[in-house]
Amino acid sequence: MKTGAFITATALAIITAPTQVAAAECSTLTLVVTLLPLLTDANTCSANTGYSLYPFAGLPTAAELALICADSTCTKVLSEAAALNLPDCTVTYNGVTYNVKDQLTAFALLPLSPQAGLCAVDSAYKLYPFEGMPSLDQLRVMCKSDTCKKLLTEAQDGEMPDCEVTINGTTHNVKQSVDLIVAGCEVIDINLIAS
Secondary structure, rough: OHHHHEEEEHHHHHOOOOOOOOEOOOOHHHHHHHHHHHHHHHHHHHHHOOOOOOOOOOOHHHHHHHHHHHOHHHHHHHHHHHHHOOOOEEEEOOOOEHHHHHHHHHHHHHHHHHHHHHHHHHHHOOOOOOOOOOOHHHHHHHOHHHHHHHHHHHHOOOOOOEEEEEOOOOOEEEHHHHHHHHHHHHHHHHHEEEE
């Protein structure tokens, strides 16, 4: 029973943001079978970072994310979880429904989270967790920020996944979204030079 609860909690921990979903509720058994191979490393990650996967008490804080990103066992767990064929189903925590398969995509951005936090301070736009494209005003500020430029370079160099995530009913391709933001900065830079 503890293993099943832990695996379910792990599934919740890999989900980063709510989306509008049409998938059915996940079967605990399905999640247990899928995530069981990750149990040992998930426990080690928890011990190394202080972020408790069970009982699930919410998403990690920025400080916990920094520790998770710096820990090779944690990044290994995230990488292995991303490689799994997760079911297209939902889990509900604290009244919010999360799609397991869609939300795992956002964890591909996890190693960028320390830079993302600094960029968010500069621009009021969060690349992690990915919540959609920035507004034009946010993009203009991002393109002037050295921190945001560094984040975007790291995102492009990090081989972002070529997959889709649905946010508030709109589907975004993660790789294409990062490429579009970078292209937007290039256009803004060209317009500044021309004026």
